[in-house]
Amino acid sequence: MTFSKRIFRSQVRRDVQEIERLYQTYADDLYRYVFSLTLNHYQTEDIVSQTFLAAIRSIETFRGDSSIKSWLIGIARHEYFSYIKKNPSVYTLDHVPEMSETSQVDNTTEEVLKLIQTFDTPTKEILILRLINQLSFVEIGRILKRSENYCRVNFFRNRQKLAHLLKDDSIN
Numbered sequence: 001m002t003f004s005k006r007i008f009r010s011q012v013r014r015d016v017q018e019i020e021r022l023y024q025t026y027a028d029d030l031y032r033y034v035f036s037l038t039l040n041h042y043q044t045e046d047i048v049s050q051t052f053l054a055a056i057r058s059i060e061t062f063r064g065d066s067s068i069k070s071w072l073i074g075i076a077r078h079e080y081f082s083y084i085k086k087n088p089s090v091y092t093l094d095h096v097p098e099m100s101e102t103s104q105v106d107n108t109t110e111e112v113l114k115l116i117q118t119f120d121t122p123t124k125e126i127l128i129l130r131l132i133n134q135l136s137f138v139e140i141g142r143i144l145k146r147s148e149n150y151c152r153v154n155f156f157r158n159r160q161k162l163a164h165l166l167k168d169d170s171i172n
Helices: 002-037 041-057 066-085 107-116 123-133 137-144 148-170
Strands: none
Touching: 002 041, 002 066, 002 123, 041 066, 066 137, 107 123, 107 148, 123 137, 123 148, 137 148
């Protein structure tokens, strides 16, 4: 084996280890985010896989302006919308997919996620990114390309609406 082949193989091994570490660190966060949008485990797995492939392909474009988690969620968001565009029959405006029986989400969380699905897209994403992924309003603003203040105001107004809807549902 020549010297250059040895160097190449050791570099590939290090790169694979870095990719594995990236996946192990952020896969759960991405899964929670995407699942809260799709409410479908199979679609979530597809989108999360595509997210990591896209991240690997474009790792050189990461400028460090945000956290890696925010960057990956931004990619996941893009992959989610690409998935919807490629599979329009999967989503309709009045359809909320049923959660899988094997879901590890409790009934209250399931109820909250289903109610969040009824909100418009920017509101839904702000609620999910804050409540599920616990991102700061600055990070949410970067992902959605909105101001921090827009995200903050939208979140607080719609969190109240969500609480009201939950209260009404528990009475019925």
